[in-house]
Amino acid sequence: MNRADGVERAAQQPPILVQNLTKKFGDFVAVDNVSFAVNAGEVFGWLGPNGAGKTTTIRMLLGLLHPTSGSTYVLGLNSATQTKAMHGVVGYMSQQFTLYNDLTAAENIRFYGMVYGLAGRELRQRLAEIIHMAGLDGREDTLTRNLSGGWKQRLALGCAIVHRPKVVFLDEPTAGVDPISRRDFWTLIYAMTKEGVTVLVTTHYMDEAELCQRIGFISGGRLVAIDTPDNLKLTQMRGDVLEINAANPDLAMRLLKEAQRRGQFPLDEVALYGAQIHAVVPSAGAYREAIHIMLQEAGVEVRSIERIAPTLEDVFISAVNAPVGG
Ligand SMILES: Nc1ncnc2c1ncn2[C@@H]1O[C@H](COP(=O)(O)OP(=O)(O)O)[C@@H](O)[C@H]1O
Ligand SMILES: [Mg+2]
Incomplete structure (x- = not known):
């Protein structure tokens, strides 16, 4: 498919589209015929117990793992076949956020900016924006290893969105972080969506699940429910x-x-x-x-x-x- 086709497809499709997605590891079915779509600017909670298949789904959306069958599209780009183009427009933050501990906060942002091809004035401007967004003003030159959990987590988010992605995947971004930092983090998530960013997030915290506009609930690899938190309470009990x-x-x-x-x-x-x-x-x-x-x-x-x-x-x-x- 050429680039123009991709752009056209992106205009028609929701930013995240999962179609009959299945992943088997040997005989074990980790993701079982899952289909859903996430709308533009939405905060979509991808929830379920440990081992339900959440990370496996995200890895397929990111093109890091090939589906056994079915397909996923991010911004109209097929995760499996248009992976490189897709990586330029998505952000990803995993639980083991990949920060360099021996770099300062600013150096981490600069590093990730450069990886995404930013340079010069654009990079400096983006660096300042991210430092400010993450509440790291005055801590630019602190070694990352000396930042507490909440700062590190916001820095990791900053690094994941340095290239202004339109879709962001957050896989348990708040695990092990204190409640106040978690709340601050959600303020950042909502600030992103105001700019039109679409967010898919996994969490074990029910207070955070309540903050999602819609929730997909996966259990044993199967999508068992998908709706707003309020509707789930009305219909699923x-x-x-x-x-x-x-x-x-x-x-x-x-x-x-x-x-x-x-x-x-x-x-x-x-x-x-x-x-x-x-x-x-x-x-x-x-x-x-x-x-x-x-x-x-x-x-x-x-x-x-x-x-x-x-x-x-x-x-x-x-x-x-x-x-x-x-
Ligand atoms: N590479 C792999 N090989 C074999 N089994 C895997 C692999 N990756 C994940 N699994 C299994 O698939 C299931 C879903 O895993 P995962 O998607 O990580 O769950 P979740 O993120 O919801 O906790 C688990 O039972 C896990 O052990
Ligand atoms: Mg997981």
């Missing part, structure tokens, strides 16, 4: 969530798990969130009182037991546990 506040949550958890095993209650899921227990039941009205009595009779002081709106985590647990094909 099988049952109601009861939040149980007990004086002894550990004991209450044990009792509930036992009751679940015995089939005493049709508990879809019981999980601890901090000190609160979330139990998913077919209907709050039918089971709230019965669970209360069971716990109380076993010696647990129940402070409250209320139906609550599901969190995204409840939704994901429910989606993962859904019967295959359901």
Whole structure:
């Protein structure tokens, strides 16, 4: 395909397009016939448990790994066959962000700028912009190894977008970073999208999942749900969530798990969130009182037991546990 075709295709296509994508490692299916599209300027959360196939999908989108079948397009460019052209217009930040620890913050940016062909005034200008964006003013000459996690992470993002990519892939960019730095990082993500950048991001933090405009949820290589966070909560929950506040949550958890095993209650899921227990039941009205009595009779002081709106985590647990094909 010539360049003009590519440009034309880019104008018609969403910036990220995944079509019937499958990746097998031997007999193991890591990504199983996945299709989705991400719209221009969108923050798309690509979520799922460990080993679900998130990174494998991203590696195929970046053309670093060839699909067993199916195809991916980024800005209209086929990841597998137009990889080089695509790399010029995408940014990628992985969990092991690739910064040079023995270079200063500014040197890292300059290095990546030069890799992408920036030079002279353009490079100096971009360097200043990125230092400012990352909040690194005054730390330009600090050795990267001496920057704390949050600074390093923002510097890594800066290096990943030094060439002004139109699509950015962020694979667990905030893993292990403190909550305030994570919040700052999301401010940067949204600042990018205001400039028309499309972002695909993976995260394990549910507060961050809530910040995504749309979420694709992958489990066991299969795309199980794709929608806005609010719609996922409305459509993906099988049952109601009861939040149980007990004086002894550990004991209450044990009792509930036992009751679940015995089939005493049709508990879809019981999980601890901090000190609160979330139990998913077919209907709050039918089971709230019965669970209360069971716990109380076993010696647990129940402070409250209320139906609550599901969190995204409840939704994901429910989606993962859904019967295959359901
Ligand atoms: N190169 C590989 N060879 C064999 N198995 C792999 C390879 N890369 C990933 N996998 C397996 O594919 C599954 C999905 O991995 P990955 O995409 O990294 O998951 P995630 O990023 O969602 O945690 C995992 O079970 C992983 O062990
Ligand atoms: Mg991964």
